[in-house]
Amino acid sequence: MKLSDFDFDLPEALIATRPVRPRSSARMLVAEGGAIADAAMIDLPGWLLPGDLLVLNDTRVIPARLSGQRFRDGAEGRTAARIGVTLLEPRPGGLWSALVKPLKKLRDGEEIRFSDQLSARLEGRDEGTALLAFNVAGASFDAALAEAGEMPLPPYIANRRPADDRDREDYQTLWARHSGAVAAPTASLHFDDTLMAGLAARGVTTTHVTLHVGAGTFLPVKTDDVSQHRMHAEWGEVTVEAADQINATIRAGGRIVPVGTTALRLIESAATGDGVIAPWRGATDIFITPGFRFRLTDALVTNFHLPKSTLMMLVSALVGQDEVRRIYAHAISERYRFFSYGDGSLLIPPRQRRHQMVANDTTVP
Structure with missing residues (x-):
């Protein structure tokens, strides 16, 4: 076929x-x-x-879609890059696999801040996906994700409009x-x-x-x-x-x-x-x-x-x-x-x- x-x-x-x-x-x-x-x-x-x-x-x-920032200090001062994350699945050891765009703007060990309550550190990479360690777990993670995340609408919808509270x-x-x-x-x-x-x-x-x-x-x-x-x-x-x-x-x-x-x-x-x-x-x-x-x-x-x-x-x-x-x-x-x-x-x-x-x-x- x-x-x-x-x-x-x-x-x-x-x-x-x-x-x-x-x-x-x-x-x-x-x-x-x-x-x-x-x-x-x-x-x-x-x-x-x-x-x-x-x-x-x-x-x-x-609400697996997150938008955050990576901050980096350098010779020209502190710079920021916007990072988009879509969570895929939990992994052993409390990690999450995720799609990160653009992944090339992150170094292993760097942090992405999504809100005052939620951040994640890049622990590694696995065949094009990122392995993230979040700063909170359990019920605290669920609450922070509900506050910061958006519903992961399919690309054919997300490309036409952003997710909102109705979703x-x-x-x-x-x-x-x-x-x-x-x-x-x-x-x-x-x-x-x-x-x-x-x-x-x-x-x-x-x-x-x-x-x-x-x-x-x-x-x-x-x-x-x-x-x-x-x-x-x-x-x-x-x-x-x-x-x-x-x-x-x-x-x-x-x-x-x-x-x-x-x-x-x-x-x-x-x-x-x-x-x-x-x-x-x-x-x-x-x-x-x-x-x-x-x-x-x-x-x-x-x-x-x-x-x-x-x-x-x-x-x-x-x-x-x-x-x-x-x-x-x-x-x-x-x-x-x-x-x-x-x-x-x-x-x-x-x-x-x-x-x-x-x-x-x-x-x-």
Whole structure:
């Protein structure tokens, strides 16, 4: 497969820089059985069945984007340089890996001051990223970061406008719980209390898993041969409770519907067989491309993705490359809003017979 197989032309006007309000008023494209329907996210319960299970990613986005200054004393007096930092992930020993721009203006051991309460020292470099040691830790670090940091909006939004206080709410899911992500699981941004109530009334249940979305989700694929691309690893967890709910749903004949590609990647990483999942904790670099065998996923709630991205490859694996081209052509023609703050979709591929087989197999845990 070539990278060009996942390309398409998107009018810039369709890139959303703000979400709609209320959240569930966003539009929703539904693709099932070769048919495409135009709906709204608030209509999602009507497209699902009683007994279906939505898998929700409960990661919480940290205000990972920081702006600070480096001061240096020299023969001509004290000089300053502005330094931009995007936190990536915690490292052993209390360090953080981070993207620092411009990294060349920092020497090892120099300090960046972000506020009166927060500063960091450059401890080293690791393949183009910086290793930072902050002056505070624990709850004090969380409080200082909340005060000094901004939400790490994707480049296609940040290049058009700066983050602001609205993004602290807009770029966080309703059920965000475990801090650690530097990007939101954006399909979940469409869910509000009204939609959740409608799902419960329909008999659709939910479970939570955690995948801390990393900045690697925004990195472009640079190899023309897709098979040569290497995914950045992200930390995730499927609890005993979540695994039990997923297994019980499959045994009962219900469908497993991840909300977002992050939840899908995590449960497929934790699958131990067709229709079976076990508790799981660790880093996953699973790369889903056409030809991948889905063991758990029956349908997917997701947004519209960037051309030539790994997420375009994932949805192509789920419903087929030709079908994705048709879906995206329809979305562009009907002027759906694209990317993180854009509209949503419900993709339902033909159901696999294995679920009925598993439902009749009493050996499944």
